[in-house]
Amino acid sequence: DAGVTQSPTHLIKTRGQQVTLRCSPKSGHDTVSWYQQALGQGPQFIFQYYEEEERQRGNFPDRFSGHQFPNYSSELNVNALLLGDSALYLCASQASTRVGYEQYFGPGTRLTVT
């Protein structure tokens, strides 16, 4: 059973560019959340997708947007990249029907903005 997968593993972009990160949830999971983890910090919640809709958003600007597809996979898009967007971006999936809503994290995409 494949766990949560993310692509790409690493990415280098220039300020002002746009980036798209991808996530495939664990089999049987229908909910996907995205987190930003700066070096030495805890993950910060960006947003959560369920039934192809953004149903919860954290304190991130509109430059951060996402999408969920009918197969539950998800994309995170960041426009007008800033140096401060450099971080590890984590995708987490969970099954809405399971008590506890335990999240399983993917390996992450390390984004470097120069």
Place this chain on the structure above:
Amino acid sequence: ELKVEQNPLFLSMQEGKNYTIYCNYSTTSDRLYWYRQDPGKSLESLFVLLSNGAVKQEGRLMASLDTKARLSTLHITAAVHDLSATYFCAVRYPGTYKYIFGTGTRLKVLA
């Protein structure tokens, strides 16, 4: 605003010793999670605690939850080097699908 604080932030301990990591949160929540993160890696789920008084154990790690005190503890028994990692607690913001992570505790177990 929900805040989640962990202490200590850094912990260096000898193999074979016991220690406890504390996680305090500022607003009532119905679920608390503990994760482990190795350097440069993703987060591994350790425990899910859903009710007051919940206690879960896995190997040398035991987690407990006191919802009245808004406190969770992660107790390490007879530490071994393989437990060296950063440990995070996370709390669901009440009434939402938003999860707030603590600051993390970086644990180093010395041989």
